Amino acid sequence: MTDIEYLDQAEALLRRIELACDRINDTSDADIDNQRVGGMITLTFPNGSQIIVNLQKPLQEIWMAARAGGFHYRYDGGRWMDTKDQGEFWDHLRRFASEQAGMTLDFSS
Structure with a gap:
């Protein structure tokens, strides 16, 4: 993956998180x-x-x-997968955020 392709995919992931949080809060x-910096x-x-x-x-x-800990994800051409084969980014975010919020949260589009 080129640096530009990485940045496109990574920025799309961050934007999706922002939009999902706005939707969840609404x-x-x-x-x-x-907060994004x-x-x-x-x-x-x-x-x-x-x-x-x-x-x-x-x-x-x-x-x-x-x-739950620290996790590293690499894009496999379709999904952001944990580098230690422990799962997919969106599944982890949903699970960890739901645990920390004390309620079920859905980060899907």
Whole structure:
């Protein structure tokens, strides 16, 4: 993957997170505060816990830090997959955010 292709896919992922948070906040009581600074998004939940998603441009990866731990994802041509074969980014984000919010959250389009 070229650097430009990586940035296109990574920026699309960050934008999708932002839009999903806005939709979740409009349709539920989740009250997720999402702040984006450059290539990093911080999701803050009412209980004070956070999930941080950021770009790792030199490695062409996306990194996520949550209460469950730290995870690295690489684009496989169709999905962002954990580099240790532990799953897919969107499945992890849904699960970790739901745990931290104390309610089921849906980040799908």
